[in-house]
Structures are given as C-alpha cells and as structure tokens.
Amino acid sequence: MESAIKMNQNFESIGKTFVGQYYTRFDDPAKQNTLEELYSDTESLMTFDGHQILGEL
Numbered sequence: 863m864e865s866a867i868k869m870n871q872n873f874e875s876i877g878k879t880f881v882g883q884y885y886t887r888f889d890d891p892a893k894q895n896t897l898e899e900l901y902s903d904t905e906s907l908m909t910f911d912g913h914q915i916l917g918e919l
Contacts, residue, residue: 869909869912869914870907870909870914873909873914876907877909880900883900884897884900887900902917903917903918904916904917904918905917906918
C-alpha cells in the first residue's frame with residue numbers, strides 16, 4: 863500500500879546511514895539477532911524509483 867506523503871529530501875543520507883547500521887549488525891554474528899530492531903511496520907520508509915512507501919507492504 864503506497865501512502866501519499868511528502869518526499870523526504872534527505873533520503874540519500876538516511877539510506878546511507880541505514881545501510882551502514884544494517885551491515886555493521888549483519889556482519890557481526892553476535893549482533894545479527896538485533897536486525898529486526900531496525901524495522902517498524904508503521905514507521906519504516908522505503909524510497910524506490912521516486913516513490914516513498916511507509917510501513918508494511
């Protein structure tokens with residue numbers, strides 16, 4: 863479900879920060895179980911092909 867929200871202009875910076883945090887946890891077997899903390903089914907935001915999608919698909 864696509865939400866009608868204003869495009870966050872900082873999506874590139876936010877994405878780079880997220881990827882850094884994700885792979886820091888992913889690459890450390892002791893921290894892999896904390897990956898789910900990075901996702902919220904109501905507040906997580908994804909940008910793809912110029913469209914932003916909020917929450918769970």
